[in-house]
Amino acid sequence: MRFSILSIVLFFSSATLFGCSNTDSENVKTKGIYASFDVSASNGAATAIAKFQVGGPTGSFLDLSSGDSITVNGLVLTRQELLGIIEYRKSVPYSEGGIYTFVFSREDEEPYTSTVTLTEAVTISSPTAGANATKGQSLSVQWNAGADASDSISVSLSKQGDDETGYSSSSLVSTASSHTIPASDTLTVNGGNIPATVSVFRERDGQMAEGLDGSIQSSQYDSVDITLVD
Template sequence: MRTAMLLTATLLAVGCSNDTIDDTDVNNDALYGQYQGHFDAKDGSLKFYAQLRVGGPTGTTVRLSAPANFTLDGQPMSEHDGDEALVNVSGTYYFLQQSATAPNDKYTFVWTRNDEQQFTNEITMPQAFTVTAPAEGDGWSGGDLVIEFQGPPLQNATGVSEDILVTLTATARAGEGQSQVLSESITAGEQVVFPESEMLKLPAGEVTITARKGRRSPV
């Protein structure tokens, strides 16, 4: 099996509108902000997203009018429109990508309004973890598949929730069925178990393991 690890800190809402309105047409004191940071340990990419909405976490997205802007640790974020389904971002959002061997503990977003007021929001990245089993190249021939981790305990205190989501992507050999995806998650512990009954649904072929650690907290 091939193993790929994705370490991610995520602040998100599900089922959001992708409509957009200009900030000059809304009350800037009543906007809802969403801030995300994602680190992919496989390719060393850091991706950051900032988004404003009117009407709550699923409301219409807001486009900033110059000189209003977003920065991430002092670096300007660029405006984008579209649908980033993998990170649950749609409509108008602000984006910055960096490269790093490991993420910082914290990152700071600053929203500067046209009236020159500034609003600061900070996200904390989850602590690093490693997948200790199975090893890359291992095979599966029966029984439950156990994915084991090593790292700090998952935090689930007031206002903070962490989880680990493991996804198996099975690529079928030619003529041996269709590719399949299985997912399991935990909020405590150091292993994720895929029952044999689920594993038997996968076609013969190569399986890629992706482990993602997420952290959610209010900003």
């Protein structure tokens, strides 16, 4: 499932505090590799992301080496590293309902081919960008419903420059088109106007290659900036 903005922030914060280690992929057999593939899209733009780790999603990150490579729909993903986290990314043509094929290639092995279909776009209809929301009152979020029963939805609220924890919903059914953020989660520690962002993610699982452990998904999301007021 796609991470909320809050969980991404927490993940990178943990990486800063505890550090991340990495190793060359040539030192790890395929059965010991955990691959994470994602196609993330918003506003008609899509990015393919791949990560490789030792043993599981909490293991050391792998630096592809010795002929190992990753492509999506024939495009080579580019290595990026931040705070010890290694991932491979590429802007890819946007195609709602289109199939994205990740191919992990290793010398002397057959390619590992994983596929995912890009889920439907998400458009938040309420709240609108620039709207005010009152602290301590529940906040209704509405968006366009999806048609695929295999999809899932999540909603998040992040608060900028405030010590209060943000909000992230549990997984909602694919046909959901509204969710209410509880009143307690719109409260802030600091007084005055607090900038905040409401996000909705629609997510879909794909099919991992046989013989390769990991996960593959696509997600579309929409975000609106609002202000939490007293």
